[in-house]
Structure formats: structure tokens, C-alpha cells
Amino acid sequence: MDFGCAEIIACQPDTGEVRLRLTASFSSEFPAGREFTGRVRLTPTEVLSWVIARPSID
Incomplete structure (x- = not known):
């Protein structure tokens, strides 16, 4: 996956x-x-990000 x-x-x-x-x-x-x-956490030297995908409910 690309950022775009x-x-x-x-x-x-x-x-x-x-x-x-x-x-x-x-x-x-x-x-x-x-x-x-x-979630995103910024530090002086890096950017940490995470997403937990749950099954979609349709």
C-alpha cells in the first residue's frame, strides 16, 4: 500500500x-x-502510526 x-x-x-x-x-x-x-505518535526523530483493521459489518 502506498501513502496515496x-x-x-x-x-x-x-x-x-x-x-x-x-x-x-x-x-x-x-x-x-x-x-x-x-493512531499517530510523534517523537523528535520519528513518526509512528498504526491502524487495526476489523472486519467490516455490512
């Missing part, structure tokens, strides 16, 4: 929470438009 395959649609700097939306489809489980919640 998702966009940040919301960011809460005080909590480090971000909302991401896929801009490209990868499979039926990961279609374009699917949204995820993730």
Missing part, C-alpha cells in the same frame, strides 16, 4: 487519533471509501 492509497479525513492532535479513508480498492474487504481509525 489513503487520505486523512480527520485528525485529533491532542489524542493522536486519525481517521483514514481508502482512495483505492484492494479487495471486497478493503474497497475504496472504507474508513479506519488509527
Whole structure:
């Protein structure tokens, strides 16, 4: 997955929470438009980010 395959649609700097939306489809489980919640932590030397994908409920 490339960085251009998702966009940040919301960011809460005080909590480090971000909302991401896929801009490209990868499979039926990961279609374009699917949204995820993730976390970001900034340090003086690096940016750490993580997203845990749960099965979509349709």
C-alpha cells in the first residue's frame, strides 16, 4: 500500500487519533471509501502510526 492509497479525513492532535479513508480498492474487504481509525505518535526523530483493521459489518 502506498501513502496515496489513503487520505486523512480527520485528525485529533491532542489524542493522536486519525481517521483514514481508502482512495483505492484492494479487495471486497478493503474497497475504496472504507474508513479506519488509527493512531499517530510523534517523537523528535520519528513518526509512528498504526491502524487495526476489523472486519467490516455490512
